[in-house]
Amino acid sequence: xxxxxxxxxxxxxxxxxxxxxxxxxxxxxxxxxxxxxxxxxxxxxxxxxxxxxxxxxxxxxxxxxxxxxxxxxxxxxxxxxxxxxxxxxxxxxxxxxxxxxxxxxxxxxxxxxxxxxxxxxxxxxxxxxxxxxxxxxxxxxxxxxxxxxxxxxxxxxxxxxxxxxxxxxxxxxxxxxxxxxxxxxxxxxxxxxxxxxxxxxxxxxxxxxxxxxxxxxxxxxxxxxxxxxxxxxxxxxxxxxxxxxxxxxxxxxxxxxxxxxxxxxxxxxxxxxxxxxxx
Amino acid sequence: xxxxxxxxxxxxxxxxxxxxxxxxxxxxxxxxxxxxxxxxxxxxxxxxxxxxxxxxxxxxxxxxxxxxxxxxxxxxxxxxxxxxxxxxxxxxxxxxxxxxxxxxxxxxxxxxxxxxxxxxxxxxxxxxxxxxxxxxxxxxxxxxxxxxxxxxxxxxxxxxxxxxxxxxxxxxxxxxxxxxxxxxxxxxxxxxxxxxxxxxxxxxxxxxxxxxxxxxxxxxxxxxxxxxxxxxxxxxxxxxxxxxxxxxxxxxxxxxxxxxxxxxxxxxxxx
Numbered sequence: 001x002x003x004x005x006x007x008x009x010x011x012x013x014x015x016x017x018x019x020x021x022x023x024x025x026x027x028x029x030x031x032x033x034x035x036x037x038x039x040x041x042x043x044x045x046x047x048x049x050x051x052x053x054x055x056x057x058x059x060x061x062x063x064x065x066x067x068x069x070x071x072x073x074x075x076x077x078x079x080x081x082x083x084x085x086x087x088x089x090x091x092x093x094x095x096x097x098x099x100x101x102x103x104x105x106x107x108x109x110x111x112x113x114x115x116x117x118x119x120x121x122x123x124x125x126x127x128x129x130x131x132x133x134x135x136x137x138x139x140x141x142x143x144x145x146x147x148x149x150x151x152x153x154x155x156x157x158x159x160x161x162x163x164x165x166x167x168x169x170x171x172x173x174x175x176x177x178x179x180x181x182x183x184x185x186x187x188x189x190x191x192x193x194x195x196x197x198x199x200x201x202x203x204x205x206x207x208x209x210x211x212x213x214x215x216x217x218x219x220x221x222x223x224x225x226x227x228x229x230x231x232x233x234x235x236x237x238x239x240x241x242x243x244x245x246x247x248x249x250x251x252x253x254x255x256x257x258x259x260x261x262x263x264x265x266x267x268x269x270x271x272x273x274x275x276x277x278x279x
Numbered sequence: 280x281x282x283x284x285x286x287x288x289x290x291x292x293x294x295x296x297x298x299x300x301x302x303x304x305x306x307x308x309x310x311x312x313x314x315x316x317x318x319x320x321x322x323x324x325x326x327x328x329x330x331x332x333x334x335x336x337x338x339x340x341x342x343x344x345x346x347x348x349x350x351x352x353x354x355x356x357x358x359x360x361x362x363x364x365x366x367x368x369x370x371x372x373x374x375x376x377x378x379x380x381x382x383x384x385x386x387x388x389x390x391x392x393x394x395x396x397x398x399x400x401x402x403x404x405x406x407x408x409x410x411x412x413x414x415x416x417x418x419x420x421x422x423x424x425x426x427x428x429x430x431x432x433x434x435x436x437x438x439x440x441x442x443x444x445x446x447x448x449x450x451x452x453x454x455x456x457x458x459x460x461x462x463x464x465x466x467x468x469x470x471x472x473x474x475x476x477x478x479x480x481x482x483x484x485x486x487x488x489x490x491x492x493x494x495x496x497x498x499x500x501x502x503x504x505x506x507x508x509x510x511x512x513x514x515x516x517x518x519x520x521x522x523x524x525x526x527x528x529x530x531x532x533x534x535x536x537x538x539x540x541x542x543x544x545x546x547x548x549x550x
Contacts, residue, residue, distance in 0.1 A: 072529025092373065101364065245530040255529045258344025258546075259516040275529070 017115045022222040024170050025114040025121070029089040031059040036089050036120060044221040051210070051217045054265040062166045062197050063091060065251035065273045069195045070095050072255065072275070073161045074102035077193060081160045082108040083150065085138035086167035089117055090124045095163065096131040106130065109153050111138050138164070139171045141183035159191035165273070168237065169199045169227045177229075181237040188278050196237055197251055197273035199228040211270045234272060241276030248274040289387045294493035296442050297386040297393070301361040303331035308361050308392060316492040323484050326536035334469055337522035337544045338437045339365050341467045344526065344546070345433045346374035349465055353432045354380040355422065357410035358439035361389055362396045367435065368403040378402065379425050383410050410436070411443050413455035431463035437544070440508065441471040442496040450507040457511050460549050468508055469522055469544035473499040478540040485541065499541060512547025519545040 019038045030037035030045045033056065048055045073079050080103050084095045087110035096108035110125055111134045112118065122133045134149040144150055154160055162184055168177040185194060201211040211228045218226025235248055246254070251273045252264060294312045302309040302317045305328065320327045345351050352375050356367045359382035368380035381404045382397055384390065394405045406421040416422055426432055434456055440449040457466060473482045482499040489497020506519060517525070522544045523535065 068528060075528060076530075076532045255527065257340060258348055258526045261348045 017119075022224075023114050023116060024086075024167075024223070025088045025112065025117045027223055028059055028166070029091075031056050032063065032091055034089060034091065036116060040222050044218075044223045047221045048214065048217050051214045052267040054267050057265050058267045058271050061251040061268055061271055062273075064257075065197050065254055066095065066163065066165045066195075067093050067098050068255055068257070069163070069165075069273070069275055070098040070161075071102065073193055073195075074099045074106060077159070077161075079159050079161050079191075079193060080106045081154045081158060082106060082163065083111070083144070083154060083160055084108060084163045084165075085111045085144070086164065087112045087117060087121065087125060087133075088114075088166075089121045094125060096125065096128075100128075100130065107153050108132070109134060109150050111136055111144060111147075111150070113137055138167055139173060139175070139180055141180060141187065145184075145187045156187065157189060159193070159278075160188055161193045161195070162188060164194075164196045164237075166197050166271075168196065169229070170223075170225055171227075172225050178233070178236040178239065182239060185238075185240055185278060190278055192278045193275060194238065194241055194278070195273065195275045196234070197271060198234045198237070199226065200234060200270055200272045201228040201230050202269055203230055207266070207269050210266055214267070214270065228270065231272075234274075238274060238276045241278055243274055243276045248272050289391070295386050295388060296358075296494060296496075297360045297384065297389045299494060300331060300438070301363075303327055304335065304363055306361060306363065308388065312493055316488075316494060319488050319492065320485060323488070324481065324536075324538040326538050329536055330538040330542055333522040333539055333542050334438045334544075335363060336528075337469050337525055338367065338435065338467075339370055340526055340528070341435070341437075341544070341546055342367050342370040342433075343374065345465050345467075346371045346378060349431070349433070349548075351431050351433045351463075351465060352378045353426045353430065354378060354435065355383070355416070355426060355432055356380060356435045356437075357383045357416070358436065359384045359389060359393065359397060359405075360386075360438075361393045366397060368397065368400075372400070372402060380404070381406060381422050381425050383408055383416060383419075383422070385409055410439055411445055411447075411452055413452055413459065416456075417459045428459065429461060431465070431549075432460055433465045433467070434460060435467050436508075437467060437469045440468065441498045441500065442494070444496045450504070450510065453508040454510060457549060462549055464549045465546055466509065466512055466549070467544065467546045468505070469542065470505045470508070471497060471499040472505065472541050472543045473501045474540050475501055476540075478537055481537050482541045485538065502543070505543060505545075509545060509547045512549055515546045515548060519543050 022040045022044045026037040026041040027044045030041045099106040107130045109132045113135050132153045134147045136143045136147045215228040251271050291310045298309040298313040299316045302313045371378040379402045383406045404425050406419050408415045408419045486499045522542050
């Protein structure tokens with residue numbers, strides 16, 4: 001409907017997309033074999049694959065962790081409010097689809113400030129009136145917590161599920177990711193759930209070197225960042241919460257869908273996730 | 280909607296397995312006679328809804344496992360029942376868009392109403408053959424046309440075999456199916472269990488209600504008899520377990536209700 005598009009363009013100022021800079025969302029999309037990425041993003045992926053040829057398994061482990069966590073929260077905890085920080089570009093299954101299949105009245109607010117996500121991704125993600133989008137900065141908790149969209153659609157007097165899935169390794173600011181998470185956690189009501197996933201340096205002789213080389217590949221690529229942290233650094237992001245069984249584990253090992261048939265690739269040992277509950 | 284060409288006769292004075300399941304899952308495609316069976320079960324096991332959902336969620340998780348990990352794209356789902364929130368083809372095709380699913384059911388309501396809802400794309404098919412007659416299924420035109428028996432197949436008998444009232448041993452029915460499947464195929468079964476422990480009395484009382492209801496079936500078998508249905512297969516971990524314990528979606532937050540001890544499932548692979 002060209003007329004409708006013309007009308008819309010009056011109100012919507014298209015964000016500027018700099019195709020010479022890689023974006024986290026588009027690099028993820030490229031790794032997951034999506035089509036919403038540019039040459040600069042694919043260049044990042046090529047550089048990462050020199051160190052980790054099976055890079056896409058890591059990205060899928062992260063994505064499938066998100067799906068399983070959403071399923072768990074929607075089916076078992078009775079929570080119907082989701083704040084998904086760093087939605088990224090849509091894939092086969094997104095938070096609102098998984099949650100709303102189990103809890104038709106679940107409300108999901110996605111937050112992302114990537115220009116491509118804001119234009120293209122948002123149009124695909126916000127497909128019903130219980131799914132909303134905010135362009136705030138996920139590394140600025142006070143901005144998110146006071147955001148109009150967030151405040152309008154999520155009730156902070158009831159438990160909320162907060163996701164930071166695969167996001168914190170890409171924080172480039174001065175503040176520690178532990179202090180960012182502490183500010184989020186402080187704002188959540190009792191009974192809320194927090195899920196994070198993060199690149200890990202497994203601190204073993206055979207894997208540590210690999211993790212650090214992959215970290216270097218991220219930092220020297222057009223992406224410029226992608227930090228691999230230790231277990232205790234990642235656990236520090238969940239301070240004040242009770243970790244659910246089995247704690248912080250490989251994303252591939254968090255309540256998987258059936259037994260593992262193929263052995264894990266090296267790179268799959270470098271991404272972990274956990275779900276925790278605020279007492 | 281009923282098929283305008285060949286309307287199926289539906290006898291609303293007889294309970295049907297598919298409609299009783301639907302009633303237990305809080306569906307709306309059931310009659311008073313079906314709800315009466317569920318009411319009687321709920322009198323001794325108020326958790327009959329959870330018991331039935333355990334079953335259904337097992338189907339969903341097994342389908343997910345097979346579609347993601349086993350690389351299988353052919354599903355033969357014996358006893359589809361009435362559609363619920365998530366059905367085999369939706370789960371499988373979300374992960375493997377080209378997955379082909381053949382549902383088999385001969386319940387008149389499933390054939391009329393359920394089929395119309397289930398067969399929503401050209402990778403999903405329906406056969407009205409008798410799931411307790413393996414030869415009939417294996418030679419069925421719909422099955423043969425859409426499933427390739429030279430490549431691995433996932434065969435489901437979920438919540439079906441405990442409703443078989445014929446002369447044959449259910450293990451021999453399964454043996455005939457398993458024999459026809461190619462190597463690398465997967466078989467999933469869920470079944471009412473007599474746990475042979477403190478929950479035996481409940482299992483026996485539930486069995487009595489099922490068998491004396493208009494359904495006339497619902498046999499709670501001991502573990503050994505259910506294991507025999509997997510003869511010739513390698514069970515994938517963790518073997519035959521309570522449905523609720525087969526690779527659950529996250530930690531269990533609520534304690535198990537007694538009836539949840541009386542429904543088990545397993546997945547086996549043909550070597």
